[in-house]
Amino acid sequence: NAGVTQTPKFQVLKTGQSMTLQCAQDMNHNSMYWYRQDPGMGLRLIYYSASEGTTDKGEVPNGYNVSRLNKREFSLRLESAAPSQTSVYFCASTSSDSAYNEQFFGPGTRLTVL
Amino acid sequence: SQKIEQNSEALNIQEGKTATLTCNYTNYSPAYLQWYRQDPGRGPVFLLLIRENEKEKRKERLKVTFDTTLKQSLFHITASQPADSATYLCARYSSASKIIFGSGTRLSIRP
Numbered sequence: 542n543a544g545v546t547q548t549p550k551f552q553v554l555k556t557g558q559s560m561t562l563q564c565a566q567d568m569n570h571n572s573m574y575w576y577r578q579d580p581g582m583g584l585r586l587i588y589y590s591a592s593e594g595t596t597d598k599g600e601v602p603n604g605y606n607v608s609r610l611n612k613r614e615f616s617l618r619l620e621s622a623a624p625s626q627t628s629v630y631f632c633a634s635t636s637s638d639s640a641y642n643e644q645f646f647g648p649g650t651r652l653t654v655l
Numbered sequence: 656s657q658k659i660e661q662n663s664e665a666l667n668i669q670e671g672k673t674a675t676l677t678c679n680y681t682n683y684s685p686a687y688l689q690w691y692r693q694d695p696g697r698g699p700v701f702l703l704l705i706r707e708n709e710k711e712k713r714k715e716r717l718k719v720t721f722d723t724t725l726k727q728s729l730f731h732i733t734a735s736q737p738a739d740s741a742t743y744l745c746a747r748y749s750s751a752s753k754i755i756f757g758s759g760t761r762l763s764i765r766p
Binding site: 545574576581582583584585586589597599631633641642643644645646647648649 | 663689691696697698699700701704744746748753754755756757758759
């Protein structure tokens with residue numbers, strides 16, 4: 542079991558460039574999430590997908606789009622990167638069958654926008 | 656707004672002492688709270704969940720309390736060790752699928 546995997550681990554973009562962050566989980570979880578983490582701000586929810594075929598906005602969705610490609614994969618796209626999007630991005634998943642509703646996190650993608 | 660707040664200042668504790676971290680919530684009554692540990696450069700890892708009808712939950716050297724009157728959860732690490740040094744996050748669900756995290760408290764255990 543690899544758990545939650547994210548690619549790439551590091552990325553540097555120039556303002557205006559686009560890119561897609563990939564996330565996959567092999568735990569057969571229903572729900573998947575994208576967060577960004579900035580110093581002093583904690584984890585902020587960007588988008589989430591409660592189940593395959595559905596996506597919803599979180600706290601900070603502006604400038605991002607998501608695709609729940611199938612039950613395993615949930616990608617995050619930056620169409621036109623801005624310096625304010627420099628952050629660490631975490632993908633997470635959870636099972637609706639879990640008694641604890643705990644989230645399992647990937648290792649993160651460190652993104653710098655110049 | 657429905658906030659969840661943690662002390663943003665770092666906590667420095669002597670090895671062997673009990674570390675106590677605080678999580679406060681306002682304007683709502685969560686059915687349960689979760690605690691996660693995050694090491695530098697890694698994603699958070701789930702530690703414990705405590706429900707509103709539970710006063711206390713224990714797991715090895717960890718203890719969590721939930722006081723609905725004070726709107727507060729306390730997270731204790733007894734007999735602390737340098738390996739316990741990390742950032743600890745408190746979290747709650749705002750709906751069936753969305754979770755809100757506190758900003759975390761960085762704990763340092765000195766030998």
